[in-house]
Amino acid sequence: MRLHRNLVFAVIDGLHEIFNEGSYADKVVQKLLKRDKRWGSRDRSFVAETVYEIVRWKRLYAEIAEVKEPFSRENLWRLFAVWATLRGISLPDWKQIAPTPTRRIKGRFDELSKIRKFKESIPDWLDQLGEKELGKKWSEEISALNQQAPVILRANTLKISRDKLRSVLEDENIDTEFIKGYPDALQLVERTNVFSTEAFKNGLFEVQDASSQLVADFLDVQPGQRVVDTCAGAGGKTLHLAALMQNKGQIIAMDIYGNKLKELKRRARRAGAHNIEPRVIESTKDIKKLHGKADRVLIDAPCSGLGVLSRNPDAKWKLQPEFLDTIKQTQSTILESYSKMVKHGGKLVYATCSILPSENQDQVTHFLSKEAGQDFTLIKDKKILSHQSGFDGFYMALLERKQ
Template identity: 30%
Template sequence: MENSRKVAVDVLINVFDRKSYSNITLDKMLNSSKLNAQDRALTTEIVYGTIKYKYTIDKIIDSFLVEGLSSLDSSILNILRISIYQIKYLDKVPNFAVVDEAVELAKKYKSKGASKLVNAVLRNYIRKPDKHSFNRFSSIDAMCSEFSFPKWLVKLFTKQYGEALTKKILKGLNERPCVTVRVNSLKASYDEVFEALQRNGYVVKEGIICPDAIMIIRGQSILKNTLFDEGYFTVQDESAMLVADSMDLCENLNVLDLCSAPGGKTTHIAEIMNNKGSIEAFDIYENKLELIQSNLIRLGINNVKCSIMDAEKYNESLKNSADRVLIDVPCSGLGIIRKKPEIKWNKSNNQLNALVKIQRNILMNASRYVKVGGSILYSTCTLNKDENENNILWFINNNTNFEIEPLYFGKGDNLLYSKEGYVTILPNEYMDGFFICKIKRLK
């Protein structure tokens, strides 16, 4: 019989060693396994929990090794990681069972000798669970240990937001995300979809901010529901829903979406425009455009044209052509760590710096495509100010024919409104971290 913990180790090897996406790898391995629903749930819990708390877990393991983490084979290291996670963060499995399972896995993956090392490390940790301790004189070290984030990222947030907000951000990024769907107004009303989901056995709740949002509190996979297949809703985080809502859309506009994949915001624009007007959706990869096209068909949308284009390269044919331009620019994704925890470990400061040039190039191109009186909507799913407000301030300082139009989404303890008019959405149980800014062309 297939073992849920072995599947978890295989997923983690792919995520940590091969930089694979956790959600894609986990889904693929679960779908090819013969695990029952309970074991699949346990595997999912172990995978995401271990990735989330990797920093703290690795510090614990390292404290019980003479030669350090680098001396371990990848499979043995990941067996130890999932075991420490279960012992420290879960209470559903007895410690002795975790140890026995880990020892058997180590024998299968490596050798009897490796299993003895695994046994020794885990039993020593159970005897001395407080052996690893952070530098109590360093608030950075304390936050790294408590929330399990790499030091460079904690330093970045602390420098940009201060210690109090950084703790709020780190806590939010560790929250378990809920599933939220956006009602397709082209096919049904909000109440009709809400009630249909209830009839289908889902426990649902109204969204926090966006009027089209429904939170799925409990129920089977929403993607396996016939309501999804028939296009009554799109799975989308509520933060992302606010992007199209910020664009001041109406029927018969000409809209450009320069970085459209995977298409959630593109389809939302079409729905708000009541399937009228013209929307051109661009992306650099053909396979991503095919994904958008399949969603357009599912949702009954026919006013969107999909085309390959690199948003960084200026396209003369689009000059002064658009009433609205959406640029949901490529970013570091630091606001969506609660859904993709491997971002903590797969990003670096150098990668963040390289993105800024790309984002500014796209923003400059968008400024040439928008008509006088039209607007650009700039958004990211990161919390790095260099990719967000610093880009906006750079653009406004160098382009006096544009101004920021203030946005307001109501009150919320995770909404940071700037005096300039842009909005930062802090991550919490219900929403991803996001940045949204609306820029109007004056002349």
């Protein structure tokens, strides 16, 4: 592979923003991809994938390169040189690239690969926490979460069947595969920009991980019901609920962030979902108005996001132990408060994209032991680990409020 100067400079600039300025990797990559209109799809892929790879393996590469944060420009070039060397890419004779000790890099890589926190490139505290909560499964799980996530589509059944969507995408030269056990899902055979397709513009599909697609189904919604999606965000699961309800009944999509609900409105228009009513949560009154009035409630709770590290590798560097303590308290409060919206005889799903029992089944057990949970029974729950499913790590619990 021949390295092109303008592409590599873009990677270095992106890494500087992510590591030294605290910017989010996905936003930085989005911006970088608009940097030069002359870049083809291969150029853009190189920039995006290289940035994500170096972010994912930051600790390992920094250890090999013997550099520490904050990274100077020179240090970022050294990280890049480690990345290239480990991939067998010949480094050009540029002044920014110091002479690279290839043999020493490979030797250090072999040595550090025997120690999990370096091999899987994670902070010490996260390695200790993962082992404490998942035991022997932690090694396999963090290894799976360090793989690049597959691109999964969800057919919008308000407009098209999954089988028909597959044919439509074939006509746009995009090959997909069915995934057993996921009725609306298609997996891309090769990564490509699906957002530029006519099928996407016409609202025939959404990009949504296979594990995430199980949540709406788990809630057991029926056409004509009143459903509340309490942490709707930009509405990935809300749109799926609308499709499962065949646009009949009402979905109240709530969130504390109005800008996310604006995005949901835009997506709902494209998807042809007409039964969604976005509502910003401005105070506890907005929740109290709905006490005892919902047939179904979805709590897709804020969480550590440890189940989606394969698509958000910078999260492991931004996440701090104190945030985990705070988020667990938030989860507990939300579950206690929002569960009151469920009618007697109605159902509730508590879900997270975390793999930690302390954010998942422990939260449900704690809720059921409290006064607010006395009315509820756990019907079933599902724990999804990435190394077992090949998709995001997720948790979902279905609870029913007694008649």
